[in-house]
Amino acid sequence: MLLKRLFNIIIALILLISLSTAQEKQSAKKFDNPKSEKGNPVVIMKTSLGTIKIELFRDKAPISVKNFLSYVDEKYYDNTVFHRVIKGFMIQGGGFMAVDPIKQKPTKAPIKNESDNGLKNDRGTIAMARTQDPNSATSQFFINVVDNNSLNRGAADPNGYAVFGKVIEGMDIVDKIRDVMTGNLPAIARSGEQEMKTTFQNVPLTKVVVESVRRADVKK
Numbered sequence: 001m002l003l004k005r006l007f008n009i010i011i012a013l014i015l016l017i018s019l020s021t022a023q024e025k026q027s028a029k030k031f032d033n034p035k036s037e038k039g040n041p042v043v044i045m046k047t048s049l050g051t052i053k054i055e056l057f058r059d060k061a062p063i064s065v066k067n068f069l070s071y072v073d074e075k076y077y078d079n080t081v082f083h084r085v086i087k088g089f090m091i092q093g094g095g096f097m098a099v100d101p102i103k104q105k106p107t108k109a110p111i112k113n114e115s116d117n118g119l120k121n122d123r124g125t126i127a128m129a130r131t132q133d134p135n136s137a138t139s140q141f142f143i144n145v146v147d148n149n150s151l152n153r154g155a156a157d158p159n160g161y162a163v164f165g166k167v168i169e170g171m172d173i174v175d176k177i178r179d180v181m182t183g184n185l186p187a188i189a190r191s192g193e194q195e196m197k198t199t200f201q202n203v204p205l206t207k208v209v210v211e212s213v214r215r216a217d218v219k220k
Helices: 002-030 062-073 172-179
Strands: 043-048 052-058 080-086 090-097 102-106 125-127 141-144 161-170 183-191 193-204 210-215
Touching: 052 062, 052 090, 052 183, 062 161, 062 210, 080 183, 080 210, 090 172, 102 193, 183 210
Parallel strands: 102 183
Antiparallel strands: 043 052, 043 210, 052 161, 080 090, 080 193, 090 102, 090 141, 125 141, 125 161, 183 193
């Protein structure tokens, strides 16, 4: 009887290990395809709260995608933070280093606004952040956590904000970031070559770090 119980326990452990290994392989495959079904590039964004997979709409926003991928390929986004999080709006990152206080990085030249590409700032889309100048976007981006119709090109805003991709896996991670506690914190911003101390609103009190952003076909 004892030997039979031991045998059953061993069989159960073997099945459990096999199931766990299969689940790990399946999880790894989720983030393995380098391109979408439409042939658009895909990037993997690893954050301190989890991994987000994003399809980039090169067919609709070629300038924005080329610009974003240039920063990705230079590993510019490594060890940056989501520095602006508004629960009923969006999460913004791509420009500030994960230091104390957070510090803005130098960028390349700004790009043309592609908000006339027909893409909407719906929940889960990623768009270029910019100043009031419609053609001022550089490295910063935001992910919409709700449908933000007011950001679309139209009567409310003749310029709009250019959508250039969409989260295709990991919206649960986006929502985790959306739900973090925020407050007013010091920051070092840039104006051209000049740095200035300031205070930002809606900054996560515990840093949400972008550990890396890579093309899905690049492992390191």
